[in-house]
Amino acid sequence: MSDEAIRKRTKETANKLFGKGIQLNPPYLMWREFEKDLANDFSKFITGNLYSRTVLTLPERQMAACAMLAAIRAGDELKLHVNAALNVGCDPKKLTEIFFQVATYAGMPAVNEALEIYREVLKKRNEWPIK
Amino acid sequence: MSDEAIRKRTKETANKLFGKGIQLNPPYLMWREFEKDLANDFSKFITGNLYSRTVLTLPERQMAACAMLAAIRAGDELKLHVNAALNVGCDPKKLTEIFFQVATYAGMPAVNEALEIYREVLKKRNEWPIK
Amino acid sequence: MSDEAIRKRTKETANKLFGKGIQLNPPYLMWREFEKDLANDFSKFITGNLYSRTVLTLPERQMAACAMLAAIRAGDELKLHVNAALNVGCDPKKLTEIFFQVATYAGMPAVNEALEIYREVLKKRNEWPIK
Amino acid sequence: MSDEAIRKRTKETANKLFGKGIQLNPPYLMWREFEKDLANDFSKFITGNLYSRTVLTLPERQMAACAMLAAIRAGDELKLHVNAALNVGCDPKKLTEIFFQVATYAGMPAVNEALEIYREVLKKRNEWPIK
Amino acid sequence: MSDEAIRKRTKETANKLFGKGIQLNPPYLMWREFEKDLANDFSKFITGNLYSRTVLTLPERQMAACAMLAAIRAGDELKLHVNAALNVGCDPKKLTEIFFQVATYAGMPAVNEALEIYREVLKKRNEWPIK
Amino acid sequence: MSDEAIRKRTKETANKLFGKGIQLNPPYLMWREFEKDLANDFSKFITGNLYSRTVLTLPERQMAACAMLAAIRAGDELKLHVNAALNVGCDPKKLTEIFFQVATYAGMPAVNEALEIYREVLKKRNEWPIK
Numbered sequence: 090m091s092d093e094a095i096r097k098r099t100k101e102t103a104n105k106l107f108g109k110g111i112q113l114n115p116p117y118l119m120w121r122e123f124e125k126d127l128a129n130d131f132s133k134f135i136t137g138n139l140y141s142r143t144v145l146t147l148p149e150r151q152m153a154a155c156a157m158l159a160a161i162r163a164g165d166e167l168k169l170h171v172n173a174a175l176n177v178g179c180d181p182k183k184l185t186e187i188f189f190q191v192a193t194y195a196g197m198p199a200v201n202e203a204l205e206i207y208r209e210v211l212k213k214r215n216e217w218p219i220k
Numbered sequence: 221m222s223d224e225a226i227r228k229r230t231k232e233t234a235n236k237l238f239g240k241g242i243q244l245n246p247p248y249l250m251w252r253e254f255e256k257d258l259a260n261d262f263s264k265f266i267t268g269n270l271y272s273r274t275v276l277t278l279p280e281r282q283m284a285a286c287a288m289l290a291a292i293r294a295g296d297e298l299k300l301h302v303n304a305a306l307n308v309g310c311d312p313k314k315l316t317e318i319f320f321q322v323a324t325y326a327g328m329p330a331v332n333e334a335l336e337i338y339r340e341v342l343k344k345r346n347e348w349p350i351k
Numbered sequence: 352m353s354d355e356a357i358r359k360r361t362k363e364t365a366n367k368l369f370g371k372g373i374q375l376n377p378p379y380l381m382w383r384e385f386e387k388d389l390a391n392d393f394s395k396f397i398t399g400n401l402y403s404r405t406v407l408t409l410p411e412r413q414m415a416a417c418a419m420l421a422a423i424r425a426g427d428e429l430k431l432h433v434n435a436a437l438n439v440g441c442d443p444k445k446l447t448e449i450f451f452q453v454a455t456y457a458g459m460p461a462v463n464e465a466l467e468i469y470r471e472v473l474k475k476r477n478e479w480p481i482k
Numbered sequence: 483m484s485d486e487a488i489r490k491r492t493k494e495t496a497n498k499l500f501g502k503g504i505q506l507n508p509p510y511l512m513w514r515e516f517e518k519d520l521a522n523d524f525s526k527f528i529t530g531n532l533y534s535r536t537v538l539t540l541p542e543r544q545m546a547a548c549a550m551l552a553a554i555r556a557g558d559e560l561k562l563h564v565n566a567a568l569n570v571g572c573d574p575k576k577l578t579e580i581f582f583q584v585a586t587y588a589g590m591p592a593v594n595e596a597l598e599i600y601r602e603v604l605k606k607r608n609e610w611p612i613k
Numbered sequence: 614m615s616d617e618a619i620r621k622r623t624k625e626t627a628n629k630l631f632g633k634g635i636q637l638n639p640p641y642l643m644w645r646e647f648e649k650d651l652a653n654d655f656s657k658f659i660t661g662n663l664y665s666r667t668v669l670t671l672p673e674r675q676m677a678a679c680a681m682l683a684a685i686r687a688g689d690e691l692k693l694h695v696n697a698a699l700n701v702g703c704d705p706k707k708l709t710e711i712f713f714q715v716a717t718y719a720g721m722p723a724v725n726e727a728l729e730i731y732r733e734v735l736k737k738r739n740e741w742p743i744k
Numbered sequence: 745m746s747d748e749a750i751r752k753r754t755k756e757t758a759n760k761l762f763g764k765g766i767q768l769n770p771p772y773l774m775w776r777e778f779e780k781d782l783a784n785d786f787s788k789f790i791t792g793n794l795y796s797r798t799v800l801t802l803p804e805r806q807m808a809a810c811a812m813l814a815a816i817r818a819g820d821e822l823k824l825h826v827n828a829a830l831n832v833g834c835d836p837k838k839l840t841e842i843f844f845q846v847a848t849y850a851g852m853p854a855v856n857e858a859l860e861i862y863r864e865v866l867k868k869r870n871e872w873p874i875k
Contacts (some may be wrong), residue, residue, distance in 0.1 A: 116725045122742065123709050123728060131716070134789045135324055144317040152280070153287040153318045157325045160288035162425075163686075163722035166325065185385050186275040187284045192393070193266055194288045194297065196589040198425035201378045204385060218384065247594045253611065254578050254597060262585070265396045293818075294555075294591035316778050323786070327720040329818035332771045335778060349777065397586055406579040414542070415549040415580045419587045422550035424687075428587065447647050448537040449546045454655070455528055456550045456559065458851040460687035463640045466647060480646065509856045515873065516840050516859060524847070527658045556817075556853035659848055668841040673807070677842045680808040681815035681849045690849065710799040711808045717790055718812045718821065 099137030105147060106140070106173040111213040113169055147177040155179075156187050159203035160195040167203060171210050181211070181219045230268030236278060237271070237304040242344040244300055278308040286310075287318050290334035291326040298334060302341050312342070312350045361399030367409060368402070368435040373475045375431055409439040417441075418449050421465035422457040429465060433472050443473070443481045492530030498540060499533070499566040504606040506562055540570040548572075549580050552596035553588040560596060564603050574604070574612045623661030629671060630664070630697040635737045637693055671701040679703075680711050683727035684719040691727060695734050705735070705743045754792030760802060761795070761828040766868040768824055802832040810834075811842050814858035815850040822858060826865050836866070836874045 090098075107115055120128035140150065151174035158167040174184060188203040211217035221229075238246055251259035271281065282305035289298040305315060319334040342348035352360075369377055382390035402412065413436035420429040436446060450465040473479035483491075500508055513521035533543065544567035551560040567577060581596040604610035614622075631639055644652035664674065675698035682691040698708060712727040735741035745753075762770055775783035795805065806829035813822040829839060843858040866872035 116721065116728075119725070119728055119732065120713075122732070124713070127713050130789070130793050131713070131721075134785070134793075135721070138785055138789075139321060139324065142317065144313055145321075149283070149314065150317075150321065153283060153321055154325065156284040156287040157291035157322065158722070160291050161326055161720075161722070163325065163720075165725065166722040182275055183280065186273065186281075189382075189386070189389050189393070190270060190276075190281065190284060191288065192589070193270065194285065194294065194589045194591060195292055196423075196425075196585070196587045196592075197378065197393075197397070198420070198423070198428040198587060199589075201381070201427065204378075204381055208381065208384070247590065247597075250594070250597055250601065251582075253601070255582070258582050261396070261400055262582070262590075265392070265400075266590070269392055269396075289591070292589075292591070294589075296594065297591040320775075320779070320782050320786070323720070325720045325722060327716070327718045327723075327816075327818075328771065328786075328790070329718060329813070329816070329821040330720075332774070332820065335771075335774055339774065339777070401583060401586065404579065406575055407583075411545070411576065412583065415545060415583055416587065418546040418549040419553035419584065422553050423588055425587065444537055445542065448535065448543075451644075451648070451651050451655070452532060452538075452543065452546055453550065454851070455532065456547065456556065456851045456853060457554055458685075458687075458847070458849045458854075459640065459655075459659070460682070460685070460690040460849060461851075463643070463689065466640075466643055470643065470646070509852065509859075512856070512859055512863065513844075515863070517844070520844050523658070523662055524844070524852075527654070527662075528852070531654055531658075551853070554851075554853070556851075558856065559853040663845060663848065666841065668837055669845075673838065674845065676804070677807060677811040677845055678849065680811040681846065684812035684815050685850055687849065706799055707804065710797065710805075714794060714800075714805065714808055715812065717794065718809065718818065719816055 095133050095137040098141045099133050102141045102147075103132075103136050105177055106136075106151075107169070107176070109176045110172045111210060113172065115169070148174070148179045151177055151179055152183065152187060155184060155203075156191070159188055159191045159199055162195070162199050162202050164202055164206055167206050168210060171207050172214070175210070175214065175216070181216065185219065226264050226268040229272040230264050233272045233278075234263075234267050236308055237267075237282075238300070238307070240307045241303045242341060244303065246300070279305070279310045282308055282310055283314065283318060286315060286334075287322070290319055290322045290330055293326070293330050293333050295333055295337055299337050299341060302338050303345070306341070306345065306347070312347065316350065357395050357399045360403045361395050364403045364409075365394075365398050367439055368398075368413075369431070369438070371438045372434045373472060375434065377431070410436070410441045413439055413441055414445065414449060417446060417465075418453070421450055421453045421461055424457070424461050424464050426464055426468055430468050430472060433469050434476070437472070437476065437478070443478065447481065488526050488530045491534045492526050495534045495540075496525075496529050498570055499529075499544075500562070500569070502569045503565045504603060506565065508562070541567070541572045544570055544572055545576065545580065548577060548596075549584070552581055552584045552592055555588070555592050555595050557595055557599055560599050561603060564600050565607070568603070568607065568609070574609065578612065619657050619661045622665045623657050626665045626671075627656075627660050629701055630660075630675075631693070631700070633700045634696045635734060637696065639693070672698070672703045675701055675703055676707065676711060679708060679727075680715070683712055683715045683723055686719070686723050686726050688726055688730055692730050692734060695731050696738070699734070699738065699740065705740065709743065750788050750792040753796045754788050757791050757796045757802075758787075760832055761791075761806075762824070762831070764831045765827045766865060768827065770824070803829070803834045806832055806834055807838065807842060810839060810858075811846070814843055814846045814854055817850070817854050817857050819857055819861055823861050823865060826862050827869070830865070830869065830871070836871065840874065 117128060117132050120131060154170045155174050158170055188200060192200045248259060248263050251262060285301045286305050289301055319331060323331045379390060379394050382393060416432045417436050420432055450462060454462045510521060510525050513524060547563045548567050551563055581593060585593045641652060641656050678694045679698050682694055712724060716724045772783060772787050775786060809825045810829050813825055843855060847855045
């Protein structure tokens, strides 16, 4: 794929994921402050390349991302991705269910951190309580 | 729900997840060797209770389980659940995609361990290479 | 055990652990805001079932809980459980010793996070410095 | 404390912990093959210093060590310390209970790995099944 | 080495690492509030013993420390050590490069947490942006 | 940079890192069995892009990689990278020192796993004991 095509795809996918809902500083802006080249490389690789593939639908991909981020207790990143999950149409009840499911594999501290972040995002989006 | 109903649901769900594919010793058997009461409590809670809920379909639940187990690098448990994922009808290509996606959140050691286990399970099921 | 009996045990054990000392929002309240059924299931399983068993005394159980939570660096959960440990009569000097012991298995970042949280809880309980 | 006294204490404590039960290669021997000075420094600090303190009894210390090692899924180290726990008189039923308790904080993969190692050690010590 | 010599080395090394740049409360002060003996033992072992060895130069040691702390996402400790790294003359561009390198092994949440802390420290030292 | 140039750089860097010493199956071969496109994308991004940058020398990069992999206890990946570290000229004594340094941040289980793997690689390379 041409570099131009990758750039376009990166923007489109980033827009679907992060262009709505609550506004959070995407890590990309921080990367750029450190190193413009690396920032572009990472962005194109992750968003333009991996996230633009269509084997998984975007909601499926975000469900998997939220499951993983909850399990490894990566709260800041989870905030970004739970917002993105809601932006691309994930069912909010299914996200709740996944966060309780985390108990089995990563224990209650991971469940509690995930639910706390999820509730905070839902409130900021005026989507709380879940109907 | 009556205790009887929970027991029945535990068996049905366990059967859907682990009753086909490669035969692995479910942890339940080891739990029982240590403590019969706890073994039953855990089994009813995890399989009869959490896993029998229907907010997520079983394939959705297994996709999330596989994503988490890969991210936390829990190889033995992943082996059980990737086999269960295939038993309940998860698309093998989507599982591959999730395991590569792990890179973004948990790094390459997690990706490599997950793919290695996944390939081993697929081979034992005579489903390798993925079509 | 009847459901009624489990409910009673859940309340009694929860009361021993969290009914004194500093007042913190137990995760149970958040679980309920998401899903009343799951909240009850988790609460009965963890508090009514596991924590009400008597193979370990409550102080022994809390020592183990604090050791684990310090080692996995689960700060919010540790705050709850170090407070509970003091509520059920754990020797505060033994808790200090366990948190330094964490160094051997999980390194100094885990030690430092645990001691910081422990000191904060002790101060709020007016039990600092330890005598 | 004099260097001589520390050395003596190191040996005495090491003997109580590792001088009975199944024979495993203590990491100290490997450390020595790499760097004699560091091996002695680490051994004196961990065994002679930390582990020889008496704020915790040796069984209490081993219960905490086993809880932590199970929670962080450090299997090889857990094997050493569960054997040491039995050597210094920990109640085997209490160890079982702690390993199931791990579920709450670190999830089932940690429980299963701990129980598997524990059962293996008990078998080698001819103390299986637990009475 | 005599106890006196160790004490001297501990002070000298601590001064090189933490005597300049932004002023942060070293964990040693907290350790002392809990247990004076353990505080001294830990300090002499880590700073006087390990960190005063010369097989690695101090900048090499700090590069390794920063790499590890970023990978395990130990933010508070990383703040101390990235400041120390700059104090002993590590090239700030190399530290940036290491933090991006973390992606490969520990994923983007670890990269983002490390860069955030690093930028904060650089700003407080008036060394931002990196030239 | 043109795709052709990236491919060339990927091969050159891969060759410096993995073209000597003990022969291990690079994960790239497994990636290819799953998905040729993703395998190429990952390989070009990690090896051709990140690892070919010259802000860090290759030995500096490998020291950081080994530090991180030891700290997160990623044994299989560490085996690859400790071999690569020796291939690009890292001082074996400095690697030993880093692995003992891991104790401070990630505890003894991480130290022991790293040293065990390191000794195994050194033996297979006929470079044991370290002179």
